[in-house]
Amino acid sequence: MAVRPNDEATDGVELSFCVVNTSKRELLARGLDAIGRERAGLGFASEVLVLDNGSRDGSAEMARSHGAVDRVLALSGRRGKAFCDSELLRAAAGRYALLLNEDSELQPGATRALHQALEGDRRAACAGARLIRPDGSPQACAWRFPSPWTALAGALGLHRRLVVQSTGGHTRLVDWCQSSALLVRREAAQQVGYLDEEFFVYSDEVDFAKRLREAGWLSLYVPAAVAVHDEQLSTSAISEPRIVELSRNRDLYMRKHHSPASARAVRWLTAWTYAVRAAVALVLPAHSARRYWRHVLATLHPERGIGLRELAAEYNREGVASPAGGTGARGS
Numbered sequence: 001m002a003v004r005p006n007d008e009a010t011d012g013v014e015l016s017f018c019v020v021n022t023s024k025r026e027l028l029a030r031g032l033d034a035i036g037r038e039r040a041g042l043g044f045a046s047e048v049l050v051l052d053n054g055s056r057d058g059s060a061e062m063a064r065s066h067g068a069v070d071r072v073l074a075l076s077g078r079r080g081k082a083f084c085d086s087e088l089l090r091a092a093a094g095r096y097a098l099l100l101n102e103d104s105e106l107q108p109g110a111t112r113a114l115h116q117a118l119e120g121d122r123r124a125a126c127a128g129a130r131l132i133r134p135d136g137s138p139q140a141c142a143w144r145f146p147s148p149w150t151a152l153a154g155a156l157g158l159h160r161r162l163v164v165q166s167t168g169g170h171t172r173l174v175d176w177c178q179s180s181a182l183l184v185r186r187e188a189a190q191q192v193g194y195l196d197e198e199f200f201v202y203s204d205e206v207d208f209a210k211r212l213r214e215a216g217w218l219s220l221y222v223p224a225a226v227a228v229h230d231e232q233l234s235t236s237a238i239s240e241p242r243i244v245e246l247s248r249n250r251d252l253y254m255r256k257h258h259s260p261a262s263a264r265a266v267r268w269l270t271a272w273t274y275a276v277r278a279a280v281a282l283v284l285p286a287h288s289a290r291r292y293w294r295h296v297l298a299t300l301h302p303e304r305g306i307g308l309r310e311l312a313a314e315y316n317r318e319g320v321a322s323p324a325g326g327t328g329a330r331g332s
Helices: 025-040 059-065 081-091 110-120 148-155 186-191 204-214 239-257 260-281 289-300 308-321
Strands: 015-021 046-052 071-074 096-101 104-106 124-132 172-174 181-185 218-229
Touching (some): 015 081, 025 046, 025 059, 025 104, 046 059, 046 081, 059 071, 081 096, 081 186, 081 204, 096 104, 096 110, 096 186, 110 181, 110 218, 124 186, 124 204, 148 260, 181 186, 204 239, 260 289
Parallel strands (some): 015 046, 046 071
Antiparallel strands (some): 096 181, 104 218, 124 181
């Protein structure tokens, strides 16, 4: 289904929780429980939207019955993350939309901290939460915009020092934040035309932040807002298509925002970085040299291979062939 734009806030809703789910019913339930707890202490009107990306595990039915959920948008076919987030931004009634993955679990006070950050800086369009893993370890979640210089920093082993921006204990200006828990000013999103659906998944929020910056908007990293990010998607059995999709969309971003020469430079510098990691992994336990080498090949040849877009198309064909199996899906 497609949703009609709702580009003016209605019914006094201040903030819309917008969750994209792809066949992760148990994680979605935990995330919705956390949203329910957050809503209780906000002090302003909110709503919860769940976009189910064609799951076949009963996720949509569970969401419809969950006490925290106001609306469920169920897609009949698997689509990309940029498409799903854009649909939610269009459908939301709030001045702000908190984009969440199904594997993101807000910690107490996170929503209020993000809201206060955007309320306190009218120049800011996005505010990203501090992400942690289930074991409590930190997860990088804000970075400088990709360029040949950031790729060079990675090749020299300076990525964490010069590129990662999710550091420190105070709200700070950054280039872009991961969209796993990202509060967006809907006025700004509408102004730039939402997310670019050419980015099926990966680099979609980077391109979004870049276009917002070019339109005069800023992005903030808000460490006082914390969300647990399960990251199951990054460790799933379909790692090869994810590597392909990551590489092709990195290249798409570079070709869209930089010159062909810059795109080539980033391909070679990034491939070198992964090649070094592959060599080191040969002598380190619990590291996969083969996986790093797959990154090398996909980075040098982003036009090759089967990515998540192709897997989604296959999934959709299977759904048409076996209508009893479910309602379609998503691709992120």
